[in-house]
Amino acid sequence: MSRSPERQILGQSPAARALGMAAVALQVAAAMCTCAQLLLLAYAIDGVFMQRGRDLAWAAPALGGAAALVAVRAALVWLAEWLAQRAASHLKRAVRTRLVAHLLALGPRYTAAQPGGALVQAASEHIEALDEYVSQFLPARQLAAVVPLLVLALVLWVDPLTSAVMLFAGPILVLLLALIGLKTRDLTERRFEEMRWMASYFLDMLRGLTTLKLFGRSREQAANIAAIGERYGSTTMDVLRTAFQTSLVLEWGATAATALVALEVSWRLLEGMVPFQQALAVLLITPEFFLPLRQLSLKYHAGTAGAEAARRIAGILAEPKPAAPASGQNPPQGPPALRFAGVRLAYRAGSQPALDGCTLDVPSGKVTAVVGSSGAGKSTLASLLLRFAQPDAGQILADGVPIDQFDTAAWRGCIAYVPQRPHLFSGTVLENIRLGRPAATMDEVVAAAQVADAHRFIAALPQGYDTPLGEDGARLSGGQQQRVALARALLMDAPLLVLDEATSHLDDESEAAIQRALADYAQGRTVLLIAHRLRMAYSADQIVLLERGRVAASGTHAQLLEQSPAYRELVARYEEQNLCA
Template identity: 40%
Template sequence: MSKPLPAEAVRARSLLSATAREGRARLSRPILLGLASIACGLAQAWFMSHLLATLLGYGQSGWPDFAAAAALALLAIALGIAQERAQAAAGAAARAGLRRRAFARLLAAGPADHRPAGERAALVVDRVEALDGYFARWLPAAALAAAGPLLIAIVVAFEDPLSGLILFVAGALVPVGMALTGIGAALASRRQFDALQHLSGRFLDRMRGLPQLVLFRRQEAEAQALGAAADELRRRTMKVLRVAFLSGLTLEVIAAAVLGCLAWRHGNMLVGGHPDPQAALFCLLMVPGFFAPLRAFSAAYHERMAAQGAAAALAPLLQEPAAGETGLQLAEIPPSVVVTFEHVSLTYDPARGPALADLSFRVTPGEALVLAGPSGSGKSSVLRLLMGFQRPDAGRLALNGRDATTLRPEELRRLTAYVGQKAHLFRDTIRENIRLARPEATAPEVEAAARAAQVADFAAALPQGLDTLVGEGGFGLSGGQAQRVAIARAFLRNAPLVLLDEPTVHLDPGTEVQVLDSLRRLCAGRTAIIATHSPALRARFNRVLELEQGRAVTSRMAGE
């Protein structure tokens, strides 16, 4: 994979910076707690140096100094625990905000987002999760790595200027060493997340298509392909870990060199020639405290690299204008809609030719237009345009005589009630699955929609009627019953435009007849456009438009 473009890196840094500014209040808490912990460490080292100097025969100290050092040690532990909790809270808040925004963008895009479901899931789960370390550990560690060692070096310089200078120089060398070892870390992390996203997407898509893989005897080949993708992820992950270990080794080498310099500087204390043994002990005791924030900084360094790789994938989704953020809003839903297509053209991929080409028709309130034709003839594309998931490349799409493309896509969806090929039911009661179409609907309105769609007929035989719990995907209901729940949603939505996409394709003839009666009542008095192959459905409505390769071939009334 090629090196990330500078524009991608700029967008990633911009996203991370903007998110950090939004959570500044939460991020400041672990930093302040960390500084307080460092101050406790300084005071504790001062008391400990007095105690050690007394043990070596220099100066006088007693139980009060010991009690003070013990109390400060307990306080430092408490501050450390509070800091970890504050860091976790800051990371969780940042992740929740980013995940909410990413999910909202994916919902706004809807079917217009052509990424596989596995990749979209990896975006809102794995990519956002990878940013936790950046906000929970890296940002506090970076602030404390700048302020903490500086504070310690200044205090040490008051005790011994040369020791303070040594610490200053060592502090300046740490970021240089980490920068040298961190070359290529961001690219390694980006490749690791690309491999993870590829594996996640492939696994989810293959699990969904498992029956087809078994049917065509492709299970062994797919198992090998998944194994190869998993091995690629393992290799990418080990490369990232090698960078993290190398940066940690660089820090330990610098720390050992500083400790050696200070030990040599104050070594004559052991033979009784040091002018201030307590100050010498204090300087030596503060070496671990000086490098503790830098160690946390080094440990979190790979979090920053990983976050840049994850943010580079999230930034295009979160920073580009959402499809629903531009356009006009409706003051109110009109009671009726006239749909007009005038020479509309639409192309998804130039290599595959146009999906719609110079298509024109008009549908008035109380009229139902059946779109017929082979698969790929453009029926679903017409519905996608009317729901705002695509914009025409040419021509004019009008609602009540006004250009529909000036409206926000979400406003187009407010005008429509949609029933697709297979209704998705969530794990909830039948009543709440119907209420999904209009959450503010009252109980009588939901029951009226259920009666209109003949849901009440089969619900009466269930243990709790409309309050019967169904499983995810409609588990517990037949295909025809689930489709009637979808039709009840359309009744409850009570929109002026009804869009039906193969609503009876998976039903047996007996169930299809029952569903057709409900659909006929649903379309009565509304503007309806129906995409179907079903001869029975075509016979129920009086206007049929035949499509072929995106063009209108014939238009006829039923019976002609």
């Protein structure tokens, strides 16, 4: 039987579970101290006011014991709350660590398919929602299950008739709480969905702010954000309104039940059917029966929010990781010869495959350029080669060995990769380039930057290589970001170089300079060049034309011009676009 999402998340930290159980045990002990204190007070009051010949001196031991129990109870409650907070901290740390590790294992294919901001919310707001869930709601829920039973057993020993009234009222209050909780759960789920949508929409708007300004649509989008925010606020108020209603109903029910007990006990006391000490003890203890249920109603909102957060986090953790390598053997040390053998991949079930029976060879130590129209499957080759995705059919081999037999980290360490849209972190230029090889010397960093035609503009920055770039390389232009990313890849000195439209943001002069530098750098390396700008492909040792996920033709530039009408048409369109530009 599969565990609930809440249990799955709580199972991430055994330490948090142990601390939480200890906190509940201390809270139960504190509740029993309260009951014992009230019994002592009833005994003392009955002795002083109802029994002749007894004074405060006689009651001093009982009153002293009650005072000591007050101090013990306060200490137990403080320690229980401290342990509950520690449990929440342990769980949040464990879940955040597990979530980040799982996202890294899932890779960019999964993260790119998620709505913008959703994963950030899961790692921040959803995990923070577990704080009150663990430190407040769970202890309150367990106390509501245990303490009323213990109090009921005590009242059954003191006054069996009153225990029957409690046994009737308690389940009714629990039923009311459960019925209202169903509505709260639905509203909380809707609130989380509204929050996810608002965060994703806002992030998308910020990323496209330049475009919105250019087309004069920024005011319209601001109005949309306001409308989404208003809808989210309305949903939040619905949740809070339901939470307040829950508390009100439970307070009213508990007060009515306590009043019923008071009427029943008072009537029997006046009729002489029950002694004063017994009646007073029951009246003092009865509120302790309903107190855990009232406290649970106050924490119920935190409980539903935490449960929904746990469900969403558990949904991410349930995503299957890419298959682990069968043997984990070491990849080839030299430039590998690659073969894509009948590779098929569809990103979604039932959709048009990005690659459909694709078979091509990438010779060792040679430059192979892959060209084709947009959507032909060029970038999918790089994704599969880096093992960010697994083919639905077929194999990819390096020197005759399927790449899924290699240790994943070791295989990726053999590949220097520059994607279409490289990401730069908010550190310095030097830190970003050294991601390729952290132990590289400054001379090696500069040499890689020179090959990537990046050294001149880096040296002109205010602090040179120590200049902070800002988030996502905000201080640099698109072409400069691409050259820094290229320098980072070249610094790896890997035997296999994969360039996915790595010069798409460069001017013709920079592209030509990089092309000349790469011609020297590529000596003795296997290079897979995914080219949108065909000029980079013309000098390749082999050009492969993809159409609809399959190889349509292959050969040198001259051979394809002579033999492939599709390639001639592609070149003609490219040259025409350049001429118009």
